[in-house]
Structures are given as structure tokens and as C-alpha cells.
Amino acid sequence: MNIEAKKNAKLDEVTVSTKPVFEGKVISLQIDTVQLPDGSTASREIIKHPGAVAVLAVHAGKIVMVDQFRQAMGRCELEIPAGKLEKGEDPLEAAKRELQEETGYVCKNIRLLHSFYTSPGFADEIIHLYVADELESGAAAPDEDEFLELYELTLPEAEAAIGSGRISDAKTIMAVYALKLKQVTGTYGL
Structure with a gap:
């Protein structure tokens, strides 16, 4: 089985909107609204980090x-x-x-x-x-x-x-x- 980073249309979420919540020295926090594979939407809390x-x-x-x-x-x-x-x-x-x-x-x-x-x-x-x-x-x-x-x-x-x-x-x-x-x-x- 070949496992590699890829998109999978059956599982992919599409970002509908992004709301910035916090911008700090090291991290930031945003809330993304995503469209799920079944067409419904959900919220995702995401921490952004420079690596x-x-x-x-x-x-x-x-x-x-x-x-x-x-x-x-x-x-x-x-x-x-x-x-x-x-x-x-x-x-x-x-x-x-x-x-x-x-x-x-x-x-x-x-x-x-x-x-x-x-x-x-x-x-x-x-x-x-x-x-x-x-x-x-x-x-x-x-x-x-x-x-x-x-x-x-x-x-x-x-x-x-x-x-x-x-x-x-x-x-x-x-x-x-x-x-x-x-x-x-x-x-x-x-």
C-alpha cells in the first residue's frame, strides 16, 4: 500500500471562511468554517505556528x-x-x-x-x-x-x-x- 500525502475527495474539507482570533509572538489562532464531504459545515480551531x-x-x-x-x-x-x-x-x-x-x-x-x-x-x-x-x-x-x-x-x-x-x-x-x-x-x- 502506497501511503503519501494527497487529497482524497471523499474526505477533504473545503475552507469556507477564516476568522482570526488571536495574533501572538509565537502562535496565532483562527477559526475556520469548513464544508464537510457530505455538504454540511463545521468549525475548526486552528493554531498557526512558524515551525x-x-x-x-x-x-x-x-x-x-x-x-x-x-x-x-x-x-x-x-x-x-x-x-x-x-x-x-x-x-x-x-x-x-x-x-x-x-x-x-x-x-x-x-x-x-x-x-x-x-x-x-x-x-x-x-x-x-x-x-x-x-x-x-x-x-x-x-x-x-x-x-x-x-x-x-x-x-x-x-x-x-x-x-x-x-x-x-x-x-x-x-x-x-x-x-x-x-x-x-x-x-x-x-
Whole structure:
């Protein structure tokens, strides 16, 4: 079975109107009225996001992570380095920038692992997940409102952090399991 992104006339919804509700620094919210395949209409609440990058950075066999307070969760979260795309920014360059800003590391080798939508039921945010190695240390330069602590975890430590809930965001979980797949099979599987 060939699965690819495509339109399906039996399932497609057609946007009839869009009502902007909120315009923020990072996201915006709109309510779309759509025509359903059976001809009826429905409302869809949509969060628009500029997209983001995340980096599975491996240094001396360990996963480079940052600890950061996340207001939406009300607690700190261990995560791989990540950040939003600036308007018109190339995701590869953004990944290198975020890695350096958050951790101080620069990489000699970086490649796209996969791009994925975070919550397609209500948001258009796409994250481009990169894998980086051959890291060289340097000076971190986080954003002025960003307070981070750097950690380097072995794969078993990262898996234990997932098990305890210390790591609970999808991009970091995906990155940890991609590295595990690489260690078991020799490939990231994508």
C-alpha cells in the first residue's frame, strides 16, 4: 500500500471562511468554517505556528539535552535542543543555530532525520528533527528569556528519564528511540 500525502475527495474539507482570533509572538489562532464531504459545515480551531527545529546531538556517546522550565507544564523538562524557525529561515541553519545557542556546541556533521507535525488535529506546527555529531564545544548564547542547564545522558539514562516522566515531550522521546534504533540496527530507520 502506497501511503503519501494527497487529497482524497471523499474526505477533504473545503475552507469556507477564516476568522482570526488571536495574533501572538509565537502562535496565532483562527477559526475556520469548513464544508464537510457530505455538504454540511463545521468549525475548526486552528493554531498557526512558524515551525521549529530540534537536534539529536550526540557527544562522546551521550545525548546532549537541556533542562528548562516549561510554563505550560508547570515544571522543568529535559529536552533535546530545539527552537522555532524565524520567518524565511532555512531549517538546517536554524538547527545549527539552536544547537549552538542552547548548548554551546557546534557540529561538523548534521543531517535531517525526519519532519513531523506535532498535533495535526488543531495545529500546523511542523518540527524538523536533525541528528548531529562530531561536536565541538563553544559558548552557549541562549535567548534573553531562556534559562537552561546542560546535560549529557547515556541512552539508558535517557530511557530511565522517559520512564520516570522527566522526559515527556514527543520530539525528545522520538529522538531517544531513534538513537536506540541506530544502536540496535545500525540505522535510524528512516
